[in-house]
Amino acid sequence: xxxxxxxxxxxxxxxxxxxxxxxxxxxEGEFVVFVGPSGCxxxxxxxxxxxxxxxxxxxxxxxxxxxxxxPPAKRQLSMVFQSYALYPHMSVxxxxxxxxxxAGMPKAEIDAKVADAAETLNLTDYxxxxxxxxSGGQRQRVAIGRAIVRQPSAFLFDEPLSNLDAxxxxxxxxEISELHQQLKATMIYVTHDQVEAMTMADKIVVLNKGxxxxxxxxxxxxxxxxxxxVAGFIGSPRMNFIRGAAAAAFGVETIGVRPxxxxxxxxxxxxxxxxxxTEHLGSDTFLHVHTEDMGTLTVRAGGxxxxxxxDRVGITxxxxxxxxxxxxxxAVK
Amino acid sequence: xxxxxxxxxxxxxxxxxxxxxxxxxxVPLGLTIYFSFLHYNLLMPGTETWTGFLNYSYFxxxxxxxxxxxxxxxxxxxxxxxxxxxxxxLALLLDxxxxxxxxxxxxxxxxxxxxxxxxxxxxxxxxxxxxSGLLAFLQKSMGFQPHDWLASTPLLAIIxxxxxxxxxxxxxxxxxxxxxxxxxxxxxxxxxxxxPVYRFIYIVMPHLGRAVTVVILIQTIFLLSVFAExxxxxxxxxxxxxxxxxxxxxxxxxxxxxxxxxxAGGIVAVILANIVAIFLMRMIxxxxxx
Ligand SMILES: Nc1ncnc2c1ncn2[C@@H]1O[C@H](COP(=O)(O)OP(=O)(O)OP(=O)(O)O)[C@@H](O)[C@H]1O
Ligand SMILES: [Mg+2]
Numbered sequence: 371x372x373x374x375x376x377x378x379x380x381x382x383x384x385x386x387x388x389x390x391x392x393x394x395x396x397x398e399g400e401f402v403v404f405v406g407p408s409g410c411x412x413x414x415x416x417x418x419x420x421x422x423x424x425x426x427x428x429x430x431x432x433x434x435x436x437x438x439x440x441p442p443a444k445r446q447l448s449m450v451f452q453s454y455a456l457y458p459h460m461s462v463x464x465x466x467x468x469x470x471x472x473a474g475m476p477k478a479e480i481d482a483k484v485a486d487a488a489e490t491l492n493l494t495d496y497x498x499x500x501x502x503x504x505s506g507g508q509r510q511r512v513a514i515g516r517a518i519v520r521q522p523s524a525f526l527f528d529e530p531l532s533n534l535d536a537x538x539x540x541x542x543x544x545e546i547s548e549l550h551q552q553l554k555a556t557m558i559y560v561t562h563d564q565v566e567a568m569t570m571a572d573k574i575v576v577l578n579k580g581x582x583x584x585x586x587x588x589x590x591x592x593x594x595x596x597x598x599x600v601a602g603f604i605g606s607p608r609m610n611f612i613r614g615a616a617a618a619a620f621g622v623e624t625i626g627v628r629p630x631x632x633x634x635x636x637x638x639x640x641x642x643x644x645x646x647x648t649e650h651l652g653s654d655t656f657l658h659v660h661t662e663d664m665g666t667l668t669v670r671a672g673g674x675x676x677x678x679x680x681d682r683v684g685i686t687x688x689x690x691x692x693x694x695x696x697x698x699x700x701a702v703k
Numbered sequence: 704x705x706x707x708x709x710x711x712x713x714x715x716x717x718x719x720x721x722x723x724x725x726x727x728x729x730v731p732l733g734l735t736i737y738f739s740f741l742h743y744n745l746l747m748p749g750t751e752t753w754t755g756f757l758n759y760s761y762f763x764x765x766x767x768x769x770x771x772x773x774x775x776x777x778x779x780x781x782x783x784x785x786x787x788x789x790x791x792x793l794a795l796l797l798d799x800x801x802x803x804x805x806x807x808x809x810x811x812x813x814x815x816x817x818x819x820x821x822x823x824x825x826x827x828x829x830x831x832x833x834x835s836g837l838l839a840f841l842q843k844s845m846g847f848q849p850h851d852w853l854a855s856t857p858l859l860a861i862i863x864x865x866x867x868x869x870x871x872x873x874x875x876x877x878x879x880x881x882x883x884x885x886x887x888x889x890x891x892x893x894x895x896x897x898x899p900v901y902r903f904i905y906i907v908m909p910h911l912g913r914a915v916t917v918v919i920l921i922q923t924i925f926l927l928s929v930f931a932e933x934x935x936x937x938x939x940x941x942x943x944x945x946x947x948x949x950x951x952x953x954x955x956x957x958x959x960x961x962x963x964x965x966x967a968g969g970i971v972a973v974i975l976a977n978i979v980a981i982f983l984m985r986m987i988x989x990x991x992x993x
Contacts, residue, residue, distance in 0.1 A: 422890050443896040455891035459909040468905070469895035516895070 371433060372398045372523040372556035374419060379428035381414055381580075388414050389580040391428070396524075396558060396573075401550050403567040404560045405603065406577035412560040415577070416526050419558065420449050433523060443472075448517035449526040452533070454509045456501040456516075462488075463497040466515045473520070487515040490552075507538045514549070524556035531566065543570060564604055568592070576600050598699035601626050607656060609693070610667045616641065617694075622702055626693040629656065629670040632685050634677070639684020643667065645677045659683060732973075739966035746960045758967035767943045767951055768968075772975070775947040778862055779926040779979075785866035786922065787915060790873030794881050797874070808878075815871040819931035826864045827853060827936045857937040857945035864932050869925075873918045880914035881907070916987045923983060927976050948972045 374396040381389040389411050396402050404412045417423045419430060421442035429438045437445050448469075456465050466487055470480045488494045491511040501509055510530060517525055527546075531539045547570050550557055561567055567574050568588045576583040576591065576599070584596040588604075595601035601609050609626045617625045633639075634657060643661035655671045669685060677683060694702040742754045762768060797808055814822065830837050831852035839849035852860040884907065892906045928949045933939055939946035939954060946954070952972060956965030 420894060422893070442890075442894045443898075447894070449891070449894050451887045451891060453885065453887050455885065455887035457888060457892070457906060457909075459912075460905075468892075468897075472896035472901060516891075520895075 373431075373433055374524060374556065374558070375429075375431040375434075376415075376419070377429040377431065379415075379418060379430065380426045381411075381418060381423065382426045387580070389418070392580075392582055394575065394582065394585070396556060399554050399556055401547075401557045401559065401570060401572045402575060403571035403573070404558065404575050404577055405562060405564055405567040406583075407603075408562060410577045411580040412562070412577055413528055414580075416449075416528055416558065416560050420447055420526055421445050422449075446523045447526055448520055448522040448524075449528065450510075450513045450517050450530045452529045454501075454513040454530075454533075456509060456512055458501055461498050461500060462493060462504070462512050462515075465501065465512055466493075466519055469516060469520045483519050484515075487519045490518070490549075491515050506534050507542060510534065510542060511545075514546070518549070518553065522555070524558065527557065527559040529560055529562070531561070532563075539566075546570065564606060568604070574604075576603060578603075594701065595626075595693065596701050598624065598626070598695050601693055601695070601701075607668045607670070612664045612667075614663060616664055620692065620694055622694040623697045624695040624699070626695065627667075627687045628691070629668040631688040631691040632667070632669045633688070634659075634669050634671050634675070635684040635686065636677075636681075637684055639686045641667070641685045641687075643683060643685065645679050645681045645683055648677065648679065650674065657683075659685060661685075735966045735969050737966075738962055739970050741963045743963040743966075744961050751963075754963070758963045759971070762955070762964055762967045762971060765951075767946060770943045771946050771948045771951040774858060774943075774945060775927060775949075775975075777858060778865065778929055778947055779923055781859075781862040782866045782869060782926050783919060783922060785862070786869045786873040787877075787918060789866070789870050790877045790918065791911065791915075793870070793874040794877040797878055798881050811874055812871045814868055815875075817868070819868065820935050822868055823864050823932040823935045826860075826867070831860055853937050854941060857941065861929070861932055861936065861945055864936070865926065865929055868932075869922055872922070876914050876918050877911060880911050884910050919987060920983060923979065924976075927979065928972075948975065 374394075376392050376394040379389060379392045379394075380387075392415065404415060406412055414423065418425050421430075421437070421440060421444075425438060429436055431437060432440075432445055432447070457468065460468065463484055466484045467480050470483060475483075484497070485494070488497055491514060493508070493511055493515060496504060496508060496512075501512065504512065510533075513530070530546075531542050534542060543566060546557075546559075550570075559566075559570065571588055573585060574588055574591055575585050578599050583603075584591060584600045591600055591604045595604060598611065602611070605628055607629050609628045610632075611624055611626050613624050617623060641661055641664060643659040643664075646658040646660050646666065648658070649656040653673070655673070655675050657669045657671060657675070657677060659667045659669055661667060667685060671677075696702050739758055740753060740755060741751045742757070743751045793811060797804070797811065801807075817825075828836070831839075833839050833849045833851040833854075836849075836852075838852070842849045850856075888906060889902060892902045897905060929947060930949045930953065933945055933947065933950045934953075937945040939950045943951075948968070949972065952965050952968040955961050955968050
């Protein structure tokens with residue numbers, strides 16, 4: 371229950387080819403995250419899986435069966451929308467009960483399931499309120515409650531946390547991860563926040579302009595990005611890309627070094643530069659170092675370091691953590 | 704506008720317009736109340752005498768009065784039902800993406816811009832006329848006896864004419880409400896397994912509730928005083944079959960020159976309208992809150 375396969379899925383809106391062709395396998399029980407910049411087609415892909423949009427060509431298989439032409443209600447999937455899409459005139463109870471009521475379930479059974487879901491999501495005290503009387507996080511939980519009562523074979527989330535403040539987002543992130551462990555259901559989760567992607571995913575799908583750039587576990591993507599796009603997208607702060615003579619020394623077009631894979635020294639070092647802005651986070655310090663021929667490099671130093679803007683420093687990259695890319699931006703081993 | 708001085712200044716500034724509006728309302732109302740207690744007939748000017756409640760008892764015991772109240776309510780309720788049901792259907796239709804949507808919307812709205820007298824005359828002469836009307840022609844071409852709308856079902860004819868005029872208003876308000884429905888809500892319901900009918904009942908109708916309330920409140924105010932349509936089509940007849948309260952007051956004042964009696968009728972109409980308003984606000988005003 372819950373495997374989803376996309377076969378050469380293509381989606382055009384009129385003349386615009388939003389998703390040229392995607393092949394993707396989502397295993398049963400997996401937590402898959404779609405990440406990518408705004409407008410890359412994440413929501414569209416999710417809506418194609420949900421059946422809210424028709425594919426232009428290609429096939430969507432759910433549990434191995436062709437679901438390409440099935441209406442959304444028949445696909446056994448639940449979706450949590452970015453705006454939550456709660457029914458404003460219904461109480462929380464009625465909201466959660468709605469899919470069961472539509473399925474024609476007897477009242478007693480519905481009540482039991484709603485009580486169950488409310489228990490899981492800490493909503494028991496709010497069952498008789500209207501959505502507008504709830505906070506953002508509570509609304510979010512109601513939307514999840516409405517999704518879980520139906521016991522779908524997979525859950526689809528479209529940026530469910532983007533309307534919440536930072537602290538609540540961290541909280542809900544944990545809750546969703548816990549829910550996944552509890553329900554062991556397939557989840558597909560769309561976000562443009564790479565921290566969410568890294569922390570929650572079993573498998574990340576990096577999308578760019580409607581194409582899959584790379585699929586892999588969070589650490590796979592971090593350790594061996596397949597191309598410049600993935601290398602730049604995963605990791606924070608961004609990986610430094612260096613071209614020219616320094617890259618030519620490695621026999622490639624571009625090399626990439628993450629800020630955390632460089633050591634900063636007061637003298638010597640492989641590369642030299644001048645300290646610009648420094649950002650102190652307490653646990654880390656990020657230094658922006660201006661070099662003569664490689665532009666600005668971001669370097670992470672643990673804890674507090676005493677370098678001030680204007681200081682001359684040397685930088686030594688971690689030799690076995692240098693990523694090499696060819697002229698097309700593909701990674702070179 | 705929070706300090707004592709700014710509030711005082713504010714009151715002073717709005718005082719002239721408040722006074723003007725107050726006079727604007729209270730002088731006609733006061734005069735009407737005053738006239739309603741006089742024996743005041745335009746055929747015998749200068750002979751006004753105080754008669755107490757005689758005008759009221761005369762107006763209230765007039766057999767036409769009861770008919771007029773029933774007719775007034777029938778017009779209000781009939782037109783409301785037609786415009787709301789028709790308005791919802793038209794709004795649902797106009798909300799669908801289709802060719803020529805812009806032009807179609809303007810066409811649907813246009814009856815609202817036609818003056819009541821003109822609309823009524825068009826209906827009377829071109830549609831409902833038993834000899835040369837379009838409806839009679841259709842009936843004849845199907846082999847039926849043409850129906851004389853204005854003579855045999857005058858009230859129904861007037862309800863149809865007035866409903867035709869107000870349908871665009873209802874459609875417009877309901878269409879705007881329909882378009883403000885969050886698309887994701889509709890999709891969520893679709894994923895939750897609600898088909899088109901259930902989506903309409905559980906998602907669309909509750910969303911339209913407020914708009915329907917607005918339509919009912921606004922239309923009721925205007926429908927209580929339908930006049931021009933009656934004047935140019937049936938003249939309240941045959942007999943008093945299509946006389947409503949507004950028309951009865953008019954008939955009293957300008958056909959019988961009885962200003963006193965008409966004033967009493969006017970005051971009765973004002974009181975009745977207020978009763979209806981209170982009743983409406985109690986019943987459905989609640990949906991407007993929140
Ligand atoms: N109904 C539509 N008609 C035409 N183009 C559309 C439609 N829906 C989406 N698009 C286009 O498809 C592309 C992908 O949109 P999509 O909503 O999937 O982006 P996204 O990755 O979810 O972005 P975001 O992170 O901003 O939500 C965009 O360029 C958008 O303009
Ligand atoms: Mg999106």
